[in-house]
Amino acid sequence: MYTIWEAAVSNIIQPEVQRYIRGLLPPRDNIFLEMEQEARAKVIPIVEPEVGHLLYWLALTQKSTRVLEIGTAIGYSTLWIAKAVLPQGGEITTLEINPPRAAAAAGYFKKAGVAHKIKLIQGDAREILFQLSGSYDFIFLDAAKGKYLEFLNKCLELLQPGGILVAEDVLMRGMVVSGEADKRRNKTAVARLQSYLATVTKLPELETIILPVGDGVAVSTKKDNKIT
Ligand SMILES: C[S@@+](CC[C@H](N)C(=O)[O-])C[C@H]1O[C@@H](n2cnc3c(N)ncnc32)[C@H](O)[C@@H]1O
Numbered sequence: 001m002y003t004i005w006e007a008a009v010s011n012i013i014q015p016e017v018q019r020y021i022r023g024l025l026p027p028r029d030n031i032f033l034e035m036e037q038e039a040r041a042k043v044i045p046i047v048e049p050e051v052g053h054l055l056y057w058l059a060l061t062q063k064s065t066r067v068l069e070i071g072t073a074i075g076y077s078t079l080w081i082a083k084a085v086l087p088q089g090g091e092i093t094t095l096e097i098n099p100p101r102a103a104a105a106a107g108y109f110k111k112a113g114v115a116h117k118i119k120l121i122q123g124d125a126r127e128i129l130f131q132l133s134g135s136y137d138f139i140f141l142d143a144a145k146g147k148y149l150e151f152l153n154k155c156l157e158l159l160q161p162g163g164i165l166v167a168e169d170v171l172m173r174g175m176v177v178s179g180e181a182d183k184r185r186n187k188t189a190v191a192r193l194q195s196y197l198a199t200v201t202k203l204p205e206l207e208t209i210i211l212p213v214g215d216g217v218a219v220s221t222k223k224d225n226k227i228t
Pocket residue numbers: 001045046047070071072073074075076077078095096097098101123124125126142143144
């Protein structure tokens with residue numbers, strides 16, 4: 001997650017490694033650059049481009065078509081996922097609590113010509129998530145870090161076997177590793193993210209890999225009968 005481009009250096013990856021990897025990313029469409037600029041100007045937290053690319057790559061290689069995103073912000077990660085999912089005939093549902101951010105996301109989806117394929121729900125995931133039914137093959141968890149564990153059971157209910165649950169910011173600038181929060185208000189989130197990681201790495205129905213990309217990404221796949 002980054003808020004200021006120049007400060008987009010995580011405590012997890014050495015800056016020169018991050019710059020090198022970022023330099024090798026394929027050129028981004030103008031709309032991504034525009035959104036990055038808006039996020040920088042308004043200090044809106046969005047995923048780093050390499051995490052966006054990871055989301056795109058996962059959706060592409062998984063051939064995902066039913067996506068649920070929790071935490072839209074202005075729709076940057078949504079459009080990375082859409083880049084893979086929409087040409088595969090898929091659709092995306094995304095939840096955002098903040099009305100101005102949801103409105104900005106709606107504007108970008110329209111501008112990108114994908115608004116008809118993205119169901120944007122403005123509201124609190126703590127309520128809306130629990131009203132959802134159906135099945136998804138890709139769930140991206142990127143809101144309310146302290147709530148990941150609370151959302152986990154519902155996400156697992158919604159996730160189809162073989163599908164993936166991707167959780168963002170799981171290392172929280174390294175604080176989850178050290179266990180020491182920079183601010184008092186981050187203390188609970190750090191402890192809860194530690195519990196989230198301890199849980200998803202141990203649950204028998206999941207296979208989880210933690211990637212030190214961006215601010216740390218946990219990718220869990222729900223085992224189907226074919227995987228033991
Ligand atoms: C880190 S940002 C999402 C960034 C976005 N996924 C991206 O990378 O482009 C997290 C977003 O979740 C939203 N959020 C926080 N708590 C929420 C909740 N309970 N329900 C829905 N959205 C929530 C915040 O308003 C914020 O815009």
